[in-house]
Amino acid sequence: MSWFQPRSALFWVYCLAVLGGPLLFTVQAFGMVWFGGSAALAALPITALTMLVFGRILFDLDRFRVRRLLVAPLVMGFVWGASVWPGLSLWANDHVTHVVTNLGGDQFAMSWQAAIAAPIDEEFIKAIGIAVVAVLFRARLSRPMHGLLIGGMVGLGAQIAEDCLYSVQTALAAPQDPVGDVLVVAALRLVTAFTSHWAMSALAGVGIVVALVRTDRSFSWRLGMFALFYLMAVTMHFIFDAPRPPGPGWVMMFAPIIVDLVIFGLGYAWVLRTEREWFRATISHPIARTIGTEAGLANLLTNRLRRKARAALRHSTRMSRGQARHYERQLIDRIVDLPLGAGVHRVAGSAADPELASHWQH
Structure with missing residues (x-):
């Protein structure tokens, strides 16, 4: 609009x-x-x-x-x-x-x-x-x-x-x-x-x-x-x-x-x-599975969980602090962009890697 x-x-x-x-x-x-x-x-x-x-x-x-x-x-x-x-x-x-x-x-x-x-x-x-x-x-x-x-x-x-x-x-x-x-x-x-x-x-x-x-x-x-x-x-x-x-x-x-x-x-x-x-x-909706598991994405709910998830991601991938924050924002943006009413998944312009999303849990 x-x-x-x-x-x-x-x-x-x-x-x-x-x-x-x-x-x-x-x-x-x-x-x-x-x-x-x-x-x-x-x-x-x-x-x-x-x-x-x-x-x-x-x-x-x-x-x-x-x-x-x-x-x-x-x-x-x-x-x-x-x-x-x-x-x-x-x-x-x-x-x-x-x-x-x-x-x-x-x-x-x-x-x-x-x-x-x-x-x-x-x-x-x-x-x-x-x-x-x-x-x-x-x-x-x-x-x-x-x-x-x-x-x-x-x-x-x-x-x-x-x-x-x-x-x-x-x-x-x-x-x-x-x-x-x-x-x-x-x-x-x-x-x-x-x-x-x-x-x-x-x-x-x-x-x-x-x-x-x-x-x-x-x-x-x-x-x-x-x-x-x-x-x-x-x-x-x-x-x-x-x-x-x-x-x-x-x-x-x-x-x-x-x-x-x-x-x-x-x-x-x-x-x-x-x-x-x-x-x-x-994140409990089936289309969210294209981004990550429900348990992993639940770590985006609070600041404390986000900090722990970023630390785990940096440990497993050797990302910098800024890269981990950028990846976190990518995940949030993709979830916000989910077309829940359309029944199909639309990938956001700056897509996150679903394999990396599997690391968003600890």
Whole structure:
């Protein structure tokens, strides 16, 4: 399925949103970018590093390399987060914070407007993007990991856009040494980004994709899973932006991150369990015998088993460490590429040797 889907009205809605998002952002923030943009450029290397680091972390969570089959939806998800989200979130935050101020007063709004507004509108805007991409590529999606990856990429795009916006705002607020302050803020954004937009939206993506593709389960079950994972994402965002209680500065900076990591870890543990169940079912299928024995391929299930299998493979074949890792990836890719619905085996372009696969056990 190509990314270009001219017969789909939803595809053209996506395109219009991607074009309109930057225009909406420019209308709201042109002056800010005009006066603070030059100093904010100093943060670009750190922002690029942030994108690379957390993109790598997200892909490392994909233990069975399903991302190879989702290149187009992942790119389109990132583009939504980086282009549509900034303009819409600026507009929505402005309106929601006005409501919070009117209801709670200025003093309450100063402390709580970010923790109330951002989880409501920012997560909703990202969720729209996840849902649009998921519907466009519904035929490719079947597992919670697919939702985690698409949601994570939408969130990563939003995170990078927000980092750039923070750099501009910091440059405007620090006329004495804007470049120094911009670099400090960018570094702090990098250090504290372990539970930022990418992780929040990854959980929301799980709920959205499960609700969309698990038609074998009841509507109430799908709705409940969506509500659970979306609520986890909103809770992470609320904790991330909530006012810090009194205490040591470094403790108050990292305590919310630790709590959010626990929430994310619980959601990811369930996703990883479903991935392992899928993998066990796949290697038990008769066509998997063309790759290796079920007992041997089961050593790909966990990191500990993979390390032991690589050591055994290196001992028996004198492969280098890098060669053993490359062969492991070949095995995983061939299993992911198995055409279970077709009834025949299709050899992947970079085929592994079935005889070597017999060594993938000890």
